[in-house]
Amino acid sequence: MFNSAGSVERLINQLARLPGIGRKTAARLAFHILKSTREEAFELADTIREVKEKVGFCSICYNITEEDPCKICRDPQRDRHTICIVEDASDAAAFDRVEGFKVLFHVLGGRLSPLDGIGPDDLKIRELLNRLDDHVKEVIIATNPNVEGEATALYLSRLLKPMGIRVTRIARGLPVGADLEYADTVTLTKSLEGRQEIK
Amino acid sequence: MIIRNIEINNFRNFAGLKATFEPGANIFFGDNGSGKTNFLEALFVLCLGRSQLGAADNVLVKQDSDYYRLEGEVAAGDNRHRIAVAYQKGSRRRLAVDGVTARPAELFERFCAVSTGPEDSVILSGPPGARRMFLDMYLSQLSPRYLSELTDYHRVLSQKNAALKNEIDPAPFEPLLISHGARVMVQRGEFLNALKELSRQYHGEIAGGEKFTLKYEPSVSLSDENNTGPGEIELAFQRTLDEHYEKEAYLRTAIVGPHRDEIFFEIAGLPARTYGSQGQWRTAAIALKLGVYRLLKDRRGGAPLLLLDEIFAELDSNRCDRLIELFGEFSQLFLTTATAPPPQLITNGCCYKIVRGTVENVS
Ligand SMILES: [Zn+2]
Numbered sequence: 001m002f003n004s005a006g007s008v009e010r011l012i013n014q015l016a017r018l019p020g021i022g023r024k025t026a027a028r029l030a031f032h033i034l035k036s037t038r039e040e041a042f043e044l045a046d047t048i049r050e051v052k053e054k055v056g057f058c059s060i061c062y063n064i065t066e067e068d069p070c071k072i073c074r075d076p077q078r079d080r081h082t083i084c085i086v087e088d089a090s091d092a093a094a095f096d097r098v099e100g101f102k103v104l105f106h107v108l109g110g111r112l113s114p115l116d117g118i119g120p121d122d123l124k125i126r127e128l129l130n131r132l133d134d135h136v137k138e139v140i141i142a143t144n145p146n147v148e149g150e151a152t153a154l155y156l157s158r159l160l161k162p163m164g165i166r167v168t169r170i171a172r173g174l175p176v177g178a179d180l181e182y183a184d185t186v187t188l189t190k191s192l193e194g195r196q197e198i199k
Numbered sequence: 200m201i202i203r204n205i206e207i208n209n210f211r212n213f214a215g216l217k218a219t220f221e222p223g224a225n226i227f228f229g230d231n232g233s234g235k236t237n238f239l240e241a242l243f244v245l246c247l248g249r250s251q252l253g254a255a256d257n258v259l260v261k262q263d264s265d266y267y268r269l270e271g272e273v274a275a276g277d278n279r280h281r282i283a284v285a286y287q288k289g290s291r292r293r294l295a296v297d298g299v300t301a302r303p304a305e306l307f308e309r310f311c312a313v314s315t316g317p318e319d320s321v322i323l324s325g326p327p328g329a330r331r332m333f334l335d336m337y338l339s340q341l342s343p344r345y346l347s348e349l350t351d352y353h354r355v356l357s358q359k360n361a362a363l364k365n366e367i368d369p370a371p372f373e374p375l376l377i378s379h380g381a382r383v384m385v386q387r388g389e390f391l392n393a394l395k396e397l398s399r400q401y402h403g404e405i406a407g408g409e410k411f412t413l414k415y416e417p418s419v420s421l422s423d424e425n426n427t428g429p430g431e432i433e434l435a436f437q438r439t440l441d442e443h444y445e446k447e448a449y450l451r452t453a454i455v456g457p458h459r460d461e462i463f464f465e466i467a468g469l470p471a472r473t474y475g476s477q478g479q480w481r482t483a484a485i486a487l488k489l490g491v492y493r494l495l496k497d498r499r500g501g502a503p504l505l506l507l508d509e510i511f512a513e514l515d516s517n518r519c520d521r522l523i524e525l526f527g528e529f530s531q532l533f534l535t536t537a538t539a540p541p542p543q544l545i546t547n548g549c550c551y552k553i554v555r556g557t558v559e560n561v562s
Contacts, residue, residue, distance in 0.1 A: 114358050114361035114364075118367075119367035119368065148358065151375055154375070155370075
């Protein structure tokens with residue numbers, strides 16, 4: 001390869017750090033960016049910069065937002081007695097599309113996964129406990145129905161139950177191995193209707 | 200289940216070949232190293248998408264090639280299906296049934312195959328992992344639920360091990376470890392109980408008087424061996440975990456659970472692993488596999504594919520003769536031999552010769 005490839009190499013390295021992107025794909029993306037026009041490439045760079053400058057995390061629920069606190073946390077029409085706990089902002093967005101389910105959310109920012117080095121301290125769990133006051137009557141744990149999501153749900157329920165709050169878990173009607181963020185609204189609605197108390 | 204035909208490309212030492220088969224015995228001659236075992240392996244991979252020898256896909260690809268492909272037609276009951284298994288180096292193995300992409304577990308749900316060969320001695324004589332591999336391969340065919348519980352169990356286990364290594368509290372994973380693990384153990388217990396009786400019968404028929412028995416030895420110690428329901432096992436599992444809590448933290452690895460299970464075999468009143476001979480191990484392994492074949496046939500309502508690699512090699516002629524008498528029971532079987540097979544077999548079967556990666560029908 002040509003000598004001035006240092007920056008290309010750097011781009012490949014950075015892309016390869018994104019989740020789900022291997023080195024091979026990273027190289028393909030990098031060369032795609034190289035071949036695109038200046039305008040296209042700069043637009044991508046600007047968008048990334050803009051997102052980082054404008055969008056941050058809500059200091060209450062840790063959802064992504066352009067204002068702090070976020071729209072959902074500021075919305076007076078919401079059921080403020082119920083908090084739905086999700087792994088990621090994309091899951092919160094999916095549940096928020098469900099008709100008649102206007103509750104508060106709490107975004108953990110991941111799931112327990114020691115394989116990825118993620119333990120309880122790496123999730124917004126302490127922040128969740130700090131939020132729980134007398135207003136909160138029910139916590140719905142809506143983590144994914146896989147091994148990591150279940151472990152996270154069990155961990156949370158053991159923390160929350162002694163506090164006298166009703167703790168429920170969304171039903172298993174979800175297709176096994178499916179991601180919540182891609183589930184259709186009908187499926188999500190059913191999973192909420194069928195939610196059960198964790199014993 | 201009957202295999203009608205197979206087309207092999209770049210698999211082990213086969214560059215490309217097509218072969219068609221008949222019900223009954225299909226007998227493959229060939230010198231050592233001609234590829235007889237590889238041929239049986241191709242049939243097994245076609246059925247289940249996995250090698251009975253535990254070989255990884257990149258090992259199965261022919262030297263100097265970067266992919267392998269197997270395609271064949273099988274008949275199960277009144278239905279015929281085309282199965283295709285393809286692997287390209289650097290990507291995932293792809294499976295398809297009748298042109299539709301299939302999940303790995305799907306082949307286990309729809310087809311079944313039993314294989315026995317020289318490598319099987321390790322089930323009797325080798326490390327515990329060899330016995331668990333045997334258990335998992337065949338119990339997964341008997342029960343798709345077992346395969347899914349086992350997959351989840353191993354996922355939880357690797358999370359727990361990672362937690363222990365990284366000094367993260369493993370406690371959130373333990374209720375799942377216990378619930379998936381207990382269901383794995385219940386099924387293993389039932390399977391081995393049924394297999395104990397059947398393999399004892401087959402062993403008696405092949406070996407004459409010699410006694411053969413087996414016993415499931417779970418890593419979780421049960422206080423009452425007769426009470427092996429899921430509830431009792433979960434309690435015992437929790438108890439054993441509590442007892443080993445400090446040891447696991449110190450070793451930074453999970454040492455309690457079905458991933459440490461054992462099967463104890465006894466031949467002629469002696470522990471097989473320490474006292475057995477090659478011939479005894481081989482006979483016992485064949486009896487086990489015939490037992491598995493019977494279980495699969497009875498419970499899944501269709502005969503599995505049966506692959507017998509060099510089964511006459513280490514058995515004396517009495518045992519060979521009695522084994523051949525059993526062959527009438529099987530709807531289709533594939534058998535390899537380096538030496539001339541007994542004449543009574545040839546009259547009822549189809550013969551093929553394997554020479555340097557080619558197969559020729561010589562009946
Ligand atoms: Zn918020």
